[in-house]
Amino acid sequence: MARARRGLEVNGHRRSLDGVPDDERLLDTLRGRWRLTGTKEGCRSGGCGACTVLVEGRPTLSCLTLSSEVEGSAVTTIEGIASDAVGRVVRTAFEREGALQCGYCTPGFVLALVGLLKERGARVASETLVEELSGNLCRCTGYVSIRRAAEAAREALG
Amino acid sequence: MGFELLRPATVPQAVALASAAAPGELAVLAGGTDLLLDVDRGLVAPRRVLSLARLPWHSHRWAKGGLTVGSAEPLRNLELDPRLARRLPGLHDAIRAVGSVALRERATLGGNVVRAAPASDLLPILLAYDAVVDVVGPEGRRSVALDALLARSREPALGHGELVASVAIPTTADSVYRWQRVRPANDVSQVGVAVVRSTERPYWRVALGGVPSRPLRLHDVERELARARPTREELGRAAAVAGASAPFVSDKRASEPYRRRVVALLLTRSVEQLLARATPKAG
Numbered sequence A: 001m002a003r004a005r006r007g008l009e010v011n012g013h014r015r016s017l018d019g020v021p022d023d024e025r026l027l028d029t030l031r032g033r034w035r036l037t038g039t040k041e042g043c044r045s046g047g048c049g050a051c052t053v054l055v056e057g058r059p060t061l062s063c064l065t066l067s068s069e070v071e072g073s074a075v076t077t078i079e080g081i082a083s084d085a086v087g088r089v090v091r092t093a094f095e096r097e098g099a100l101q102c103g104y105c106t107p108g109f110v111l112a113l114v115g116l117l118k119e120r121g122a123r124v125a126s127e128t129l130v131e132e133l134s135g136n137l138c139r140c141t142g143y144v145s146i147r148r149a150a151e152a153a154r155e156a157l158g
Numbered sequence B: 001m002g003f004e005l006l007r008p009a010t011v012p013q014a015v016a017l018a019s020a021a022a023p024g025e026l027a028v029l030a031g032g033t034d035l036l037l038d039v040d041r042g043l044v045a046p047r048r049v050l051s052l053a054r055l056p057w058h059s060h061r062w063a064k065g066g067l068t069v070g071s072a073e074p075l076r077n078l079e080l081d082p083r084l085a086r087r088l089p090g091l092h093d094a095i096r097a098v099g100s101v102a103l104r105e106r107a108t109l110g111g112n113v114v115r116a117a118p119a120s121d122l123l124p125i126l127l128a129y130d131a132v133v134d135v136v137g138p139e140g141r142r143s144v145a146l147d148a149l150l151a152r153s154r155e156p157a158l159g160h161g162e163l164v165a166s167v168a169i170p171t172t173a174d175s176v177y178r179w180q181r182v183r184p185a186n187d188v189s190q191v192g193v194a195v196v197r198s199t200e201r202p203y204w205r206v207a208l209g210g211v212p213s214r215p216l217r218l219h220d221v222e223r224e225l226a227r228a229r230p231t232r233e234e235l236g237r238a239a240a241v242a243g244a245s246a247p248f249v250s251d252k253r254a255s256e257p258y259r260r261r262v263v264a265l266l267l268t269r270s271v272e273q274l275l276a277r278a279t280p281k282a283g
């Protein structure tokens, strides 16, 4: 449909949505169109969390979000995480704790954790932290190192 | 084949677009967590999709004696409101059972109601609160009890061109929702039990999900729990009635006998949990 669109602000840079079909998912716009391939596609049906990005600072599944539906919003992907203070803390915690093996789930976990720490603050209970990360799946680590990284990031911010 | 997205800015425009469409040509999009998967699976192929994104339905409001939720309000916004767990703890439990945090950032309560899934985690507690659905359409506005909206299985009683504007919960009451499933996140409940403790009769309002047709109130169980503080024996009888009378079947998620045992347990624990809380929650 021909109309003026407000685009998106991705990792602080304005991106145009001109030419993006109405039914295109944010996941495909990010990866296919803008080559921001750090965001991963797992199940494409809402069940694994690999595609998690931040929309207006809040964890959102990019596989179930139309790009046109979030026009005008600020989007943060793993490529932009180093310019975020909480993002840097979470990245360091993942590195120190060795919270990844193949790394496919990592961008989703990092964005989910950054969003969660911003929404709930560094006082969030361990139980809530674990529960609210449970929508992200990992086939490699067994989750123990990821949990340690999440708690380390929380301590570092507290 | 793709679809065109319509994003009306006013409710009359949205109703006009919905009413003008031929059946099957247009689908309504709230958060899209059901609709977009249906499109991917080829279950629906709308040429036009009507987005609720610009309508004034993205908020919730506490008013005297209850909560009104705009149909496009994401579940995550409700859950992050600290008043929810105090005033409607059962709804807080139920919302946190849906999918994952990042799913709830888009999924809405209105979409869940219109979807009317038998395994919905939100419908049992909404039924137990006697929720009322506010509908707008070509004939104007109307309010309909959620129970009546769900009269037909999987197909809410909405007329052509009608949209759900909001869902009203006419109470704040101590309440709990408990579910049983294989994996906590991103899994479907095998059984869900909602219990609301009221200061008026019936003192205990009980509803059930995970049955094949639609979530429903268990009035025979409510009759067994006739008193504000049921005895152990009375609770035991109510649990037995729930286990015996609920219309469960076996499917890929769980067997019928398993569900019957689970519902009795979930009911017992829910009532005990509410009885153990000092005073009924208010304010």
Ligand SMILES: Cc1cc2nc3c(=O)[nH]c(=O)nc-3n(C[C@@H](O)[C@@H](O)[C@H](O)COP(=O)(O)OP(=O)(O)OC[C@H]3O[C@@H](n4cnc5c(N)ncnc54)[C@H](O)[C@@H]3O)c2cc1C
Binding pocket: A045, A046, A047, B027, B028, B029, B030, B031, B032, B033, B034, B035, B036, B037, B052, B071, B072, B097, B098, B099, B100, B103, B106, B107, B108, B109, B110, B111, B112, B113, B114, B115, B119, B120, B121, B122, B162, B163, B164, B165, B186, B187, B188, B189
């Ligand atoms: C991975 C995953 C896990 C899930 N887990 C659970 C779970 O544990 N428990 C559970 O209960 N649900 C679960 N769900 C389903 C849940 O996400 C949806 O039912 C959600 O609440 C629907 O809201 P929505 O805004 O996404 O609806 P949409 O997909 O936008 O819409 C759903 C349907 O309602 C119609 N519709 C929406 N809004 C309106 C309106 N205002 N007026 C008229 N029609 C309307 C749409 O046309 C569509 O047919 C899960 C889904 C996924 C993908």
Ligand code: FES
Binding pocket: A040, A041, A042, A043, A044, A045, A046, A047, A048, A049, A050, A051, A052, A061, A062, A063, A064
């Ligand atoms: S790819 Fe989006 S949740 Fe799995």
Ligand code: FES
Binding pocket: A099, A100, A101, A102, A103, A104, A105, A106, A137, A138, A139, A140, A141
């Ligand atoms: S590190 Fe391989 S999936 Fe998590």
